[in-house]
Amino acid sequence: MTEKISGDPGEEAARATGAAAASDAPVILSNEPGSFARGVLAERHPALIQQVRDAFPYGRRQHEALDDLLDEITTGVVEPLASTERDHDHWAGWGREHFGRSWYDVPFLWAESYFYRRLLGAVGYFDAGPWQGVDPFAPFKQAELEGDAVAQELRALDALANVPAEERATALLHASLWGNRADLGFRASAGEPETGDAAASMLVADDSVSLWQALPAGAPSTVAVVADNAGRELVPDLILIDHLLEQRHAERVVLHVKPSPYYVSDAMTADVVDCLRRLVKAPGEAGRIGGRLWKAMTADDLEVRTHPFFCAPLPYGEMPADLRAAFESATLTLLKGDLNYRRLVGDRLWDATASFADRTAYFPGSVAALRTLKSDVIVGLDQSTSAALESSGAAWRTSGTHALIQVRG
Ligand SMILES: O=P(O)(O)OC[C@H]1O[C@](O)(CO)[C@@H](O)[C@@H]1O
Numbered sequence: 001m002t003e004k005i006s007g008d009p010g011e012e013a014a015r016a017t018g019a020a021a022a023s024d025a026p027v028i029l030s031n032e033p034g035s036f037a038r039g040v041l042a043e044r045h046p047a048l049i050q051q052v053r054d055a056f057p058y059g060r061r062q063h064e065a066l067d068d069l070l071d072e073i074t075t076g077v078v079e080p081l082a083s084t085e086r087d088h089d090h091w092a093g094w095g096r097e098h099f100g101r102s103w104y105d106v107p108f109l110w111a112e113s114y115f116y117r118r119l120l121g122a123v124g125y126f127d128a129g130p131w132q133g134v135d136p137f138a139p140f141k142q143a144e145l146e147g148d149a150v151a152q153e154l155r156a157l158d159a160l161a162n163v164p165a166e167e168r169a170t171a172l173l174h175a176s177l178w179g180n181r182a183d184l185g186f187r188a189s190a191g192e193p194e195t196g197d198a199a200a201s202m203l204v205a206d207d208s209v210s211l212w213q214a215l216p217a218g219a220p221s222t223v224a225v226v227a228d229n230a231g232r233e234l235v236p237d238l239i240l241i242d243h244l245l246e247q248r249h250a251e252r253v254v255l256h257v258k259p260s261p262y263y264v265s266d267a268m269t270a271d272v273v274d275c276l277r278r279l280v281k282a283p284g285e286a287g288r289i290g291g292r293l294w295k296a297m298t299a300d301d302l303e304v305r306t307h308p309f310f311c312a313p314l315p316y317g318e319m320p321a322d323l324r325a326a327f328e329s330a331t332l333t334l335l336k337g338d339l340n341y342r343r344l345v346g347d348r349l350w351d352a353t354a355s356f357a358d359r360t361a362y363f364p365g366s367v368a369a370l371r372t373l374k375s376d377v378i379v380g381l382d383q384s385t386s387a388a389l390e391s392s393g394a395a396w397r398t399s400g401t402h403a404l405i406q407v408r409g
Contacts (some may be wrong), residue, residue, distance in 0.1 A: 025348040028108040028376060036376055036398045037108040038114075044178045045073055045115050048264065052136045058123060062131070066121035073103050081117075082182060085127065089189055091117065094313055109347040111281065113313035116262050125260065132311035135261045141271060144231040145278050149182075153235065154279070154286035165247055172243050173370075173405070175236035180337045181372040181400045182232035204373070204389065204396070205356075205380055207407035211368050214332045214409060215249040223250040227257050228337025230271035237336060238275055242289045244294055252301055254330065259306040263339060272304050315343045328364035335367065338374040345379050352389075356380030360408045372403040380406050 030037040049070050053063065072079060080099045095114065098106040103115075119204070124131035135141075144150065160168050223244055226326055227234060233365045237255075244250040267275075276297070279290025296302040307323055319327075325332045335344055343357040344367070356379050360367055376397050381389070389396045389405045396402045 010077065018035060020299070025346075025350045025354075027351045028109050028347050028349060029105060030111060031102070031104040038104065040108070041103055041111060043113075044283065046070055049119065051121065051140070052119065056123070056134075056136065056138045057129070062123050062244070069118055069122045072322050076103075077101055077282060078103055078111075078114070081121070085121065087117075090312070093270075107206035107347065109315075109342060110313040112263070115309070117311070119354065120261060133269070137261050137267070138265050141230050141265055142274070144182075144265070145235075145274055150232060150235060151282075153232070154282045154285070155237070157285040157289065169212065169243060169247070170208070172236070172240045173211070175238040176233075176336070177370045177403050177405060178372065179236040180288060180370065181374075181404070202402045204378075204385055204402050205382075205404040205406050207368070208405045210407040210409060211405060212249075214366055214368075215244065215409065221249065221256065222252045222329065222332035224254045224256060224327055224333040226333065226335045226340055227255055227267045227272075228340060229263075229265040230267040230275065231265060233265075233336065234267045234271060234275045235278065235402070238272075238279065238293055239286075239289055241302060242293050242296075245301055246292065250331075252303065253296075254303045254305055254326070256310065256326075257278045257304060257306050258310045259308055260311055262311050267305065269304055315346055317346070324364050327367075331363055331364045332368060333363070335369050336371070336372050341371045342377045344369060344376060345377060347375075347377055349376060350379045352381045352386040353377045353383055354379040356406045358407045366407070366409045368405065368407045370403075370405055372400045373397050374400050378404075380404075 028037055030041045032038055049066050053066055056062075058066075077100050078095065078098050080095060081091050085091075091114070094110070096206065098110060098114075103111050119127060119136065123134075123136050125134065125136065126132065143248065160171055163171075213378075215223065223241075225237065225241060227237060241250075241253045241255065242255060255272065257269050257272060261268065276290060276294055279286055280289070280294055282290060293302060305326070307320075309319055311322055335341065345356070350359070359379050373396070376399060389402075394401070
């Protein structure tokens, strides 16, 4: 359970090293008026139900199920899955302490994850029948991938083709990082991502030197990339992966994606294929990168994997043994995005200067987080950065205007 983070491997590691266990940081719920979490549950989730309803010619059964879900999340209590659902037993365990309570009173991380599970259930995603496997977010993902912003970003690659490798590496790392700002669940309230120098100045932590040091060219490294959003984030992620392979920072890359639609734009295998097709058909440098990536996938130098844990409402401290082994065998695991960060350090209101190394000590092998800040969770800031941000009066934790690169070797 999310709130039983004390007793998780991270806490044990912190205790073993004598570091402050800090388990008293409050778990984020959604019942605080005016809080970011409350806004997600009270405004974004109902709006999302409407968007999905409008995007497909669903029949009466789906519309009624969406009506019921809307009632439940706004005025009702959390209901369990029907006993006939294939994953009923998992959720019965994960939700034991939450069923029967207001959605606002259960941990934010759990509530969001369960909302997506229930939304998929309402549209028949898991049921044998005509809507089985139809991604309710596909129209939004497709529109983004075919849009002007992606086309422009792909054209900009031509200018990067001949710049020195180090400069190119920084530009591609930042493109992947800021691509995280462009997730579709978040877009409604955010402007365009920053670029160039402005983007660098918005980094609240920057361990990129350690990141590149962990991946010396020519070493037989395997990099695990845990993807976040499709489209405008996954395209630059794939371009960064191409750079890692091409410049021999990695011999192999394993790209972990979601097994089912999640948080609107999270990437699944189908989205990887769509992004690769988009790259391959692009002119110039983007097309060349697409061609190399396509070849890398067919040669298994780039392997796509998925795991049910990626859609579970749990922190990484509770990851199963097979996933733990996969990360352990990687030279570096690169976790993309805000949700992965929340799951990595724990979805709590940490002191912003709490140690990133301590919070992630349990994670198997070296880990890097690349994330724009889109929720209240943050650790690893130095004292002066934290003080300056806190006194700025800006919504720096949640607005996506700031970003971080944090590494624990
Ligand atoms: O796509 P990302 O970067 O994981 O962001 C998802 C984030 O979006 C939200 O669902 C709402 O902004 C956050 O709660 C969550 O952490």
